[in-house]
Amino acid sequence: MKIAVCVKQVVSREWQLRVDESNTWIRDQDASYELNEPDAYALEEALRLKERHGGEVVVCSAGPARVSQVVREALARGADRALLVEDDRLVGADAFATASALAAALKDERCDLVLTGLQSDDSGFAQTGVVLAETLGLPHATIIMEVQVADGALRVKRELEGGWFQWIAMPMPAVLTIQSGINQLRYATLKGIMAAKKKDVKKVAAPDLAPQHEIVRLYFPEKAKATRLIDGAPADAAKELVRLLRDEARVIS
Amino acid sequence: MILVIAEHLEGKLNRASWEAVAAAQQTGEPVKIAALGAAVAGVAAELAAADAAEVIVVEHPALAAYTADGYVQALAALVTAEAPAAVFLPHTYQTRDFAPALAARLGRALLTDCLGVKADGGGRLFVRPMFQGKLHADVRPLGPSPHLVTFQIGAYRADAAARGAAPAPVRTIAGAVDPAAVRQKAEAPFQEAKQAVDLSQAERIVSIGRGIKGQEHIQVAEKLAAALGAELAASRPICDAGWLPMERQIGSSGQTVAPKLYVALGISGAIQHLVGMKGSQVIVAINKDPDAPIFEVADFGIVGDLFEVVPALVAALNG
Numbered sequence: 105m106k107i108a109v110c111v112k113q114v115v116s117r118e119w120q121l122r123v124d125e126s127n128t129w130i131r132d133q134d135a136s137y138e139l140n141e142p143d144a145y146a147l148e149e150a151l152r153l154k155e156r157h158g159g160e161v162v163v164c165s166a167g168p169a170r171v172s173q174v175v176r177e178a179l180a181r182g183a184d185r186a187l188l189v190e191d192d193r194l195v196g197a198d199a200f201a202t203a204s205a206l207a208a209a210l211k212d213e214r215c216d217l218v219l220t221g222l223q224s225d226d227s228g229f230a231q232t233g234v235v236l237a238e239t240l241g242l243p244h245a246t247i248i249m250e251v252q253v254a255d256g257a258l259r260v261k262r263e264l265e266g267g268w269f270q271w272i273a274m275p276m277p278a279v280l281t282i283q284s285g286i287n288q289l290r291y292a293t294l295k296g297i298m299a300a301k302k303k304d305v306k307k308v309a310a311p312d313l314a315p316q317h318e319i320v321r322l323y324f325p326e327k328a329k330a331t332r333l334i335d336g337a338p339a340d341a342a343k344e345l346v347r348l349l350r351d352e353a354r355v356i357s
Numbered sequence: 358m359i360l361v362i363a364e365h366l367e368g369k370l371n372r373a374s375w376e377a378v379a380a381a382q383q384t385g386e387p388v389k390i391a392a393l394g395a396a397v398a399g400v401a402a403e404l405a406a407a408d409a410a411e412v413i414v415v416e417h418p419a420l421a422a423y424t425a426d427g428y429v430q431a432l433a434a435l436v437t438a439e440a441p442a443a444v445f446l447p448h449t450y451q452t453r454d455f456a457p458a459l460a461a462r463l464g465r466a467l468l469t470d471c472l473g474v475k476a477d478g479g480g481r482l483f484v485r486p487m488f489q490g491k492l493h494a495d496v497r498p499l500g501p502s503p504h505l506v507t508f509q510i511g512a513y514r515a516d517a518a519a520r521g522a523a524p525a526p527v528r529t530i531a532g533a534v535d536p537a538a539v540r541q542k543a544e545a546p547f548q549e550a551k552q553a554v555d556l557s558q559a560e561r562i563v564s565i566g567r568g569i570k571g572q573e574h575i576q577v578a579e580k581l582a583a584a585l586g587a588e589l590a591a592s593r594p595i596c597d598a599g600w601l602p603m604e605r606q607i608g609s610s611g612q613t614v615a616p617k618l619y620v621a622l623g624i625s626g627a628i629q630h631l632v633g634m635k636g637s638q639v640i641v642a643i644n645k646d647p648d649a650p651i652f653e654v655a656d657f658g659i660v661g662d663l664f665e666v667v668p669a670l671v672a673a674l675n676g
């Protein structure tokens with residue numbers, strides 16, 4: 105089975121966000137980056153499917169030159185080779201542009217399955233995988249928590265709201281967007297990191313991008329609610345909080 | 358005209374549909390509401406109470422159970438025929454499943470998870486969260502209309518949807534669905550086996566997020582829970598990592614709780630977490646990031662390192 109996994113590089117959670125001078129994007133010159141978390145789960149699922157059914161895992165990413173970092177990481181975790189669509193215009197791109205770039209890399213690959221995370225931690229569109237499916241002419245299902253493959257067909261467990269689920273059957277090839285928590289992640293071993301250096305990374309040109317939206321202003325939201333912030337050294341703040349919860353809010357005795 | 362796509366499960370209307378109706382009404386444009394299914398007269402009658410120009414029922418046996426392919430086909434035809442100025446939808450799991458394919462098929466822009474609408478000359482800007490809600494963006498959709506817009510659950514109030522003086526007219530049309538082109542086959546929704554812990558009954562909850570850093574630190578929170586007489590709960594990543602069982606997860610894909618006291622330790626306050634706990638009577642947030650969205654719902658907050666603050670709290674409670 106040939107499985108492609110689309111992964112995105114996002115600014116790391118620990119990095120302190122700042123808005124740039126244009127007020128339309130983040131000041132990312134000194135940002136640190138990481139693999140988008142749901143994509144890490146998609147990669148893990150692909151590696152597990154390969155272990156069960158054999159085949160190949162191809163990692164695919166679209167973005168500026170720096171995204172080769174997450175591609176290397178995916179190769180170190182066990183992906184067999186990579187496709188990289190490198191273009192500076194993909195920074196902050198809309199889902200349609202990203203999906204078009206990924207589709208350009210994947211269209212001749214004839215994968216049985218394409219996996220991606222259900223959304224990214226930066227733009228959070230929750231669109232890319234589904235638009236990619238439509239662009240490639242493949243069926244899809246989203247927010248997947250289990251993947252079963254038998255006789256060339258898929259049966260996948262789709263998460264619904266509030267603890268509900270639903271099984272969906274569909275033919276392959278198909279595109280699935282994977283939910284965090286579907287499996288337990290593995291991390292790269294030293295051996296994996298060494299092996300990754302020899303793996304093939306193929307560059308693919310980005311198609312022309314017609315942007316679908318424009319960020320007019322990016323800003324920290326104004327607070328609507330007045331939180332009572334308690335200052336002071338931890339011991340003093342803790343005492344004051346306990347007093348407030350006992351005497352004012354009366355939620356503890 | 359703005360076309361709202363309502364959502365229902367087996368004839369039960371999703372309340373988030375009313376939120377999308379409210380968003381559409383507040384633009385001042387005429388509103389039409391569409392519902393898809395095999396037998397949705399009940400849903401249509403309910404929607405007809407809205408102050409709307411029309412309720413359109415799109416019927417086809419192949420729409421009896423939701424599938425992405427069925428909805429995309431039927432809605433692509435409907436949107437083309439109605440030519441609305443915009444299409445509004447609630448940002449539910451179902452919308453996430455079909456709307457991007459619908460937008461791609463129509464070749465139209467889709468803005469997801471929007472929080473509000475702003476005037477922009479003759480057009481509109483949509484406010485949407487970015488970077489897990491830490492930033493907001495005013496976004497202008499580009500390209501030909503209709504643009505598709507989905508609204509975050511709770512961004513508009515369902516009860517803000519205006520009701521009409523008389524029921525809106527209901528028009529039923531045959532859905533343009535080719536069943537042979539529906540590739541997904543959906544089985545009935547189900548819940549996992551009944552959960553052992555019912556956090557909805559807890560009076561006090563101490564909830565941990567990724568700020569707890571490692572499973573070995575959970576005992577820090579357990580001590581606070583013991584001192585408060587509280588149950589322990591968590592955000593999704595904690596349960597994903599297997600540090601606490603899934604049944605202790607709070608949020609859109611976990612439990613919804615409304616205790617007297619909810620103490621959030623090292624939880625950033627992503628919307629999927631907030632929907633599960635924002636009904637709590639008193640919310641306390643302890644987080645080292647003053648910009649964390651959890652402070653948007655917290656009554657009391659301490660900006661600081663939970664590993665310093667929590668032991669101090671335990672001491673203050675026990676002392």
Ligand SMILES: Cc1cc2nc3c(=O)[nH]c(=O)nc-3n(C[C@H](O)[C@H](O)[C@H](O)COP(=O)(O)OP(=O)(O)OC[C@H]3O[C@@H](n4cnc5c(N)ncnc54)[C@H](O)[C@@H]3O)c2cc1C
Nearest residue numbers: 566567568592593608609610623624625629630645646663
């Ligand atoms: C479809 C879908 C469904 C989802 N369902 C759910 C759900 O049901 N429940 C849920 O919770 N999430 C859910 N999520 C995930 C959600 O979007 C967030 O990713 C998640 O809630 C973040 O968890 P967190 O706040 O623990 O982690 P993070 O966002 O990483 O936040 C960690 C916080 O800890 C703080 N921190 C770090 N160290 C310290 C310290 N030493 N002291 C104090 N503070 C510290 C940081 O400042 C940060 O604010 C869902 C997502 C999707 C897409």
